[in-house]
């Protein structure tokens with residue numbers, strides 16, 4: 001798909017931050033994106049992997065130091081005004097006016113973005129309804145919970161009727177109920193034909209929402225595909241057999257040594273051989289256990305999770321450094337953005 005046909009597109013995009021007196025930071029490199037309209041695309045990565053930098057690239061706050069990016073067929077940096085008419089961004093920080101009510105926040109945003117008075121009320125009512133805030137829209141935002149603020153930000157993003165919505169960690173720090181509500185709203189927006197790109201480091205979120213995922217680490221793409229395709233690359237499925245006592249578990253472990261059986265107390269984990277189906281392995285295991293005269297207390301199958309994929313492609317090392325990096329001075333990659341990005345880092 002070419003730049004003009006994809007809703008979100010990138011080709012070998014790179015962002016290097018150059019800082020006076022310090023080594024340059026390559027926040028993103030070799031980024032390729034080809035997101036068709038009407039889909040939800042998930043960008044996954046550990047802390048400091050470059051997700052927010054990608055968001056800033058897509059909304060024109062940064063320009064690539066190499067390669068190219070297009071959103072709704074336009075160059076987000078050069079055609080920033082036009083892009084912002086078609087693309088909405090829900091940032092990580094909840095930048096809302098605390099003293100104003102929810103509705104007043106939306107009115108302010110609608111006027112700032114030139115939404116006509118005729119459309120304003122209709123769009124605000126529809127957006128408030130979509131995020132279930134119509135009953136509390138008259139209350140000051142200062143009294144809102146974290147989940148309500150996130151939902152208000154989503155409502156705010158809809159006021160310009162965008163075809164592309166970019167959400168930076170939309171459910172960061174919200175409770176399970178709000179998370180569920182936000183996921184349902186995101187599904188509804190994609191069903192309306194809008195394109196959603198969201199960043200997250202929550203596997204459950206990526207699995208639930210992303211039809212296509214891209215995992216980035218240290219700014220580079222390290223895995224791509226649907227959740228099912230990615231999980232298939234990890235492959236290792238295991239059957240857990242629970243024996244009635246430890247001697248029985250030891251016997252079963254010995255019997256299945258050829259299937260890398262491992263015992264832990266009364267539990268035996270047996271690997272499903274690559275290429276074999278889970279039912280056929282289960283049948284063979286149960287037949288063998290029965291013919292040996294053993295009884296089982298329980299049985300379970302563990303499928304590989306997106307978690308396994310994530311850890312395999314990004315490793316287990318902690319990423320504290322990027323999170324605690326100090327506010328950074330002006331950079332080359334963007335124009336007016338360095339203080340904003342640095343300020344966002346400060347809050348983390």
Ligand SMILES: Nc1ncnc2c1ncn2[C@@H]1O[C@H](COP(=O)(O)OP(=O)(O)OP(=O)(O)O)[C@@H](O)[C@H]1O
Pocket residue numbers: 017019025026027045046047048049050051052053054201322323325328329331338341342348
């Ligand atoms: N303005 C800047 N100047 C220099 N380096 C920066 C700047 N902004 C980000 N970085 C660095 O670029 C890398 C990617 O940062 P980014 O904020 O995009 O990661 P992230 O995946 O969004 O992280 P998180 O999940 O913690 O929000 C990090 O090493 C970060 O320290």
